[in-house]
Amino acid sequence: MMLRSVFTKTMYDKRFFILGWFLGFAALAALLVTFFPAMKQEGSLEMFVDSMPPAMQGFIGDLDNLRQLSTYLAAQLFDIRMQIIAGIMVVVLALKLTVGEEESGQLRTVLSLPISRASLLMQKWLAMVCIIGLALSGTAVGIYVSQFAIDESISLSILGQLMLMTWIVMVAFASVTFTVAIATGSRALATIIGILLLATSFVITTFAIGVDWLQSFEAASLFYYFPAVEIAKSSIALKDVAVLLGLSAIMLIIAFVCFRRRDVQ
Amino acid sequence: MNKPPEPVIELSKVTKKFRSFKAISDVSVRVEKGEIVGFVGVNGAGKTTTINALLGFTSPTSGSVQLFGVRISPASAHRSHRRIGYASGDMELPDQITGRQYLRFVLNQSKQNHSERLQQLTDIFRPQLDKKIHTLSRGNKQKIALIAAFVTSPDLVILDEPTSGLDPIMQTAFLELIKSEKERGATVFMSSHYLQEVAEVCTRVLLMKNGRIVEDLSSDQLRAAGGKTVHVIASAKIELPKQHAVQIQTSQTAQGSEVIFVFKGPLHLLQEWLAGVKHVTDVTITERTLDAEFRELYAVEEEEES
Numbered sequence: 001m002m003l004r005s006v007f008t009k010t011m012y013d014k015r016f017f018i019l020g021w022f023l024g025f026a027a028l029a030a031l032l033v034t035f036f037p038a039m040k041q042e043g044s045l046e047m048f049v050d051s052m053p054p055a056m057q058g059f060i061g062d063l064d065n066l067r068q069l070s071t072y073l074a075a076q077l078f079d080i081r082m083q084i085i086a087g088i089m090v091v092v093l094a095l096k097l098t099v100g101e102e103e104s105g106q107l108r109t110v111l112s113l114p115i116s117r118a119s120l121l122m123q124k125w126l127a128m129v130c131i132i133g134l135a136l137s138g139t140a141v142g143i144y145v146s147q148f149a150i151d152e153s154i155s156l157s158i159l160g161q162l163m164l165m166t167w168i169v170m171v172a173f174a175s176v177t178f179t180v181a182i183a184t185g186s187r188a189l190a191t192i193i194g195i196l197l198l199a200t201s202f203v204i205t206t207f208a209i210g211v212d213w214l215q216s217f218e219a220a221s222l223f224y225y226f227p228a229v230e231i232a233k234s235s236i237a238l239k240d241v242a243v244l245l246g247l248s249a250i251m252l253i254i255a256f257v258c259f260r261r262r263d264v265q
Numbered sequence: 266m267n268k269p270p271e272p273v274i275e276l277s278k279v280t281k282k283f284r285s286f287k288a289i290s291d292v293s294v295r296v297e298k299g300e301i302v303g304f305v306g307v308n309g310a311g312k313t314t315t316i317n318a319l320l321g322f323t324s325p326t327s328g329s330v331q332l333f334g335v336r337i338s339p340a341s342a343h344r345s346h347r348r349i350g351y352a353s354g355d356m357e358l359p360d361q362i363t364g365r366q367y368l369r370f371v372l373n374q375s376k377q378n379h380s381e382r383l384q385q386l387t388d389i390f391r392p393q394l395d396k397k398i399h400t401l402s403r404g405n406k407q408k409i410a411l412i413a414a415f416v417t418s419p420d421l422v423i424l425d426e427p428t429s430g431l432d433p434i435m436q437t438a439f440l441e442l443i444k445s446e447k448e449r450g451a452t453v454f455m456s457s458h459y460l461q462e463v464a465e466v467c468t469r470v471l472l473m474k475n476g477r478i479v480e481d482l483s484s485d486q487l488r489a490a491g492g493k494t495v496h497v498i499a500s501a502k503i504e505l506p507k508q509h510a511v512q513i514q515t516s517q518t519a520q521g522s523e524v525i526f527v528f529k530g531p532l533h534l535l536q537e538w539l540a541g542v543k544h545v546t547d548v549t550i551t552e553r554t555l556d557a558e559f560r561e562l563y564a565v566e567e568e569e570e571s
Contacts, residue, residue, distance in 0.1 A: 003362065003366050003367075003369060003370040003373070004370075004373045005373070009359065009362070009370055012361070012362065013359060013361045013362070104357050105355070105356070105357030106357045106358070106359055106360075108322055108357070109356055109357055109358060109359070110359075111320075111321075111322065111342075111343075112320055112346060112349075112351040113343075113346060113371060113374045114343050114344075114346040114347040114374050114375065115343055115346075115374060116340075116343040117339065117340060117343070118340075119343075260339060260340040261324070261339060261340065262339070263317075263322065263323040263324065263339070264322045264323070264339070
C-alpha cells in the first residue's frame with residue numbers, strides 16, 4: 001500500500017482496529033436481531049418491566065417499540081448498547097491517535113518532516129472520522145445479513161438514518177476527546193473529559209425518562225440529539241444534526257488554535 | 266555590494282523554562298553553511314532541548330531561533346523542514362509499517378525523486394527494510410531513521426545522539442557518511458556524548474553544560490587541547506616541566522621517583538625536559554584521549570562554579 005499522507009498512513013496503521021471493531025459490531029447487531037422474535041411475543045416481559053422502578057425502565061424503554069424490528073433495534077441497539085460500546089471505542093481511538101502517538105515519540109517523528117501541524121491535525125481528524133464510520137458500518141452489515149435469518153426486514157432508509165446519526169454523534173464524542181488530547185497533550189485530562197461526557201450523557205438520557213429533575217439537563221447530553229426511536233418512526237431532525245456537527249466543528253477549531261502553538265513532548 | 270550569506274542556524278539568547286526549571290539559558294549559536302558542528306554534553310545538559318527548539322517542537326521562553334534566515338515557531342517550522350533531515354538515537358518510527366513503507370512515506374513528503382540516493386544509503390547501512398518496524402532491533406531501527414534523515418540530501422542535517430544504537434561497523438559507516446556530507450556542502454548539527462566521535466568528523470565543537478554553552482572550539486583547538494600523557498620512572502628525583510604540564514601523580518620511593526602528567530605544549534619542549542631528567546629507567550608517552558579532555562573540561566567548569 002502506498003502511504004502518501006498522514007491520512008493513508010493512519011488508516012493503514014489502524015486496519016486491525018477497524019476490522020476488530022467492525023466484526024464486533026456486526027456480531028452484536030446480529031445477536032440482537034436474532035433475539036427479536038422472542039421479544040416480539042407478548043407475555044411476561046410486560047410484567048417484568050412493570051415490576052421495575054420507573055428510573056430503571058429507561059433501560060428497556062417503551063415496550064411498544066419492541067413490536068417492530070426497526071424500533072426494536074433503535075431502542076435496544078442504537079439507544080443503549082451502541083452508545084456505550086461505540087462511545088468507549090471512539091474515546092480509545094481519539095486517545096491513540098493523539099496522546100498515544102505523542103507519548104511514544106511518533107508525533108515528533110512525523111512533525112520533523114515537512115508536514116504542518118494544521119495539516120497533520122486535519123488528516124488525523126479525517127482519518128478518525130473515517131475509521132469510526134468503517135468500524136460502525138459493521139452494525140449495518142450485521143443487521144442486514146441477520147434479518148434474513150428471522151424472516152423480518154428493516155427499511156434501508158431507516159437503517160441508513162440510524163447509522164448516519166450514530167456516526168455523527170460518535171464523531172462529536174471523538175472530537176471532544178481528540179481536541180482535549182491534541183490541545184493539551186494530557187492523556188489524563190482527555191480521558192477524564194471524554195469518559196465523563198460519555199457517562200453523563202448516557203446517564204442523563206437513560207434516566208431522564210423516569211427522573212424529573214434530570215429532564216432539565218437533557219439538552220446537555222449528546223445522546224439527546226440522537227433520538228433513535230423517533231428516527232426509526234419518522235426521520236432525522238436537521239437541528240440535531242446541526243448541533244452535533246457544530247460541536248465537532250467548534251472542537252476542531254479549538255484543536256487548530258491550540259495545537260499550532262503548544263510544545264510537543 | 267553582496268550581502269553576507271545568512272547563517273544556516275542562528276540561536277539568539279534562547280532560554281527555555283519548564284515551570285521554574287531552566288532547561289537552557291541564554292544560548293547563542295551561529296552556524297554557517299558547510300559547517301559540521303558537534304554539540305557535546307552529558308545527559309540533561311540541554312542538548313535535546315536546543316534541538317527541539319531548532320525543529321519547532323518547542324518554542325523558546327525567550328530569545329529567537331532562525332533557520333536559513335527565517336524565524337522558527339511551532340506553527341511555521343514545517344517550512345524549514347523541507348531543507349532539513351533529522352534523526353535521533355531513540356527515534357520512534359511508526360511501528361505498524363515496514364522500513365520500506367516508512368521511507369516511501371518520507372520521500373512522498375519531499376515530493377522529489379530520491380531513489381538513487383535511497384539505494385546509495387541502503388547500500389551503506391544495509392537495513393532490514395521488509396520487516397515491520399516493531400520487530401526490528403534498536404540498531405536496525407536506527408539505520409532506517411538515519412537513512413530517512415539523509416535520503417532527501419537536505420541542506421541541514423540535525424542529529425541527536427545518532428550513533429547510540431549502532432554497532433562499531435555502522436558507527437564507522439556513519440562517520441564516513443558525515444564526511445561525504447561535508448564534501449557535498451551540507452551543514453550538520455550533531456549532538457553526542459562522545460567527544461572522540463565528534464572530533465573525528467566535526468569542524469567545530471560546542472560544549473554544553475547545565476543549559477549553557479561553555480566552550481566553542483574548532484576541532485583543531487580541541488585536538489591540541491588533548492595533549493600527551495607522560496609517564497616517567499627514574500632512579501633520581503624528577504622535577505615536573507615548569508610550563509605546559511598538569512600533574513596527575515607523583516611518588517617518591519627509595520629506588521627513585523615516578524611521575525605521570527599531562528603535557529599540553531610544543532613537543533620540542535617535552536623533548537628538552539626529558540633530556541634533562543637523570544637516570545631514566547622507563548618512559549611512556551601516549552596520546553591523551555579526547556574523552557579524558559571532555560571530563561577535564563567539565564571538571565574545570567564545576568570548580569569554577571563552586
